Amino acid sequence: MRPSRSVVALAVGAAALLLLASSPLRRIMPVIRYGVDGPSMEPTYRQGDRVVVNRLAYAGRRPVAGDVVVFRDPDDASRHLIKRVAAAPGADGSVFVLGDNPAASKDSRVFGPVPRERIVGKAMFKY
Amino acid sequence: MSRSILRTIVSGGLRALDRARQPATAHAHCDIPCGIYDPHLMQIAALTVVRMNQLIEALGDDAAKTKASLSRYILVKEEHAELAKREARVIWGDYFKPEHLEKYPDLHQVTWDIMKLGGKSKQEINAQAAADLLAATQKFAEIFWDSKGVATKKAPSNQAVGGEIVVPA
Numbered sequence A: 001m002r003p004s005r006s007v008v009a010l011a012v013g014a015a016a017l018l019l020l021a022s023s024p025l026r027r028i029m030p031v032i033r034y035g036v037d038g039p040s041m042e043p044t045y046r047q048g049d050r051v052v053v054n055r056l057a058y059a060g061r062r063p064v065a066g067d068v069v070v071f072r073d074p075d076d077a078s079r080h081l082i083k084r085v086a087a088a089p090g091a092d093g094s095v096f097v098l099g100d101n102p103a104a105s106k107d108s109r110v111f112g113p114v115p116r117e118r119i120v121g122k123a124m125f126k127y
Numbered sequence B: 001m002s003r004s005i006l007r008t009i010v011s012g013g014l015r016a017l018d019r020a021r022q023p024a025t026a027h028a029h030c031d032i033p034c035g036i037y038d039p040h041l042m043q044i045a046a047l048t049v050v051r052m053n054q055l056i057e058a059l060g061d062d063a064a065k066t067k068a069s070l071s072r073y074i075l076v077k078e079e080h081a082e083l084a085k086r087e088a089r090v091i092w093g094d095y096f097k098p099e100h101l102e103k104y105p106d107l108h109q110v111t112w113d114i115m116k117l118g119g120k121s122k123q124e125i126n127a128q129a130a131a132d133l134l135a136a137t138q139k140f141a142e143i144f145w146d147s148k149g150v151a152t153k154k155a156p157s158n159q160a161v162g163g164e165i166v167v168p169a
Helices: A005-020 A024-028 B003-020 B040-059 B063-093 B099-105 B107-123 B127-148
Strands: A030-035 A048-054 A068-073 A076-087 A095-100 A117-126 B025-027 B152-156 B164-168
Touching: A005 A076, A005 B003, A024 B040, A030 A076, A030 B003, A048 B003, A068 B107, A076 B025, B040 B063, B040 B107, B040 B127, B040 B164, B063 B107, B063 B152, B099 B127, B099 B164, B127 B152
Parallel strands: A030 B025
Antiparallel strands: A030 A048, A048 A117, A068 A076, A068 A117, A076 A095, B152 B164
């Protein structure tokens, strides 16, 4: 069976991703690998899950409710957090984020909306 | 090539990359309210298991009454053995860090003992297992408070069950 265009595109994308992610230029690469640490995004992402994050996802558009995003912790910029966008961005582009496991999550209920510039990218897929 | 095969290949490649170079960390912690940890509840749960064994042991011969009471005691024993296990798991998994393990090399063993003794206490009517479970939770509490630089003492429970719990001195 001839592979569909989307499958070919995915394969090419995956190959490019593998090359880029291992190159010395990875600091400026459009995708980053993350390991999830903590229970606040269960059941979507569990402790130890790996996820690929697209840094260019919001270059031309705004986050929408339902997106899972990685962003710099408003309380500690050196830490990156992973949460889900719960509400469409406000006028200033900031988003309200929640953990999928709200009983065990530090999120916008604690630190308020996350400014657009703090968002690193959108979680694309788990591997 | 099907999507699932492709996904397997991509995942395998990315996992191989991860082994070569660790991925960044995306924190999904529950710093609030989980910044508060206390081994008190775990010990109370273990004491409850001890107490249920005592009450089961003391049941009389009145069949109807005994059946109802026994059911209740077993239920409470079951729930509290599980609670002790859960409390230990949360503190062990969320609070303790690798550097703690270096200082308290038997931390894993103590936690494992709580899991096993909790399980045994659920499966059986076993006063010794309950007493051992309580002792393991006391040891866990001593490690926990010591890791925070807090001295501890064993204080009487002052309950019908007797026994002691580890509390900050």
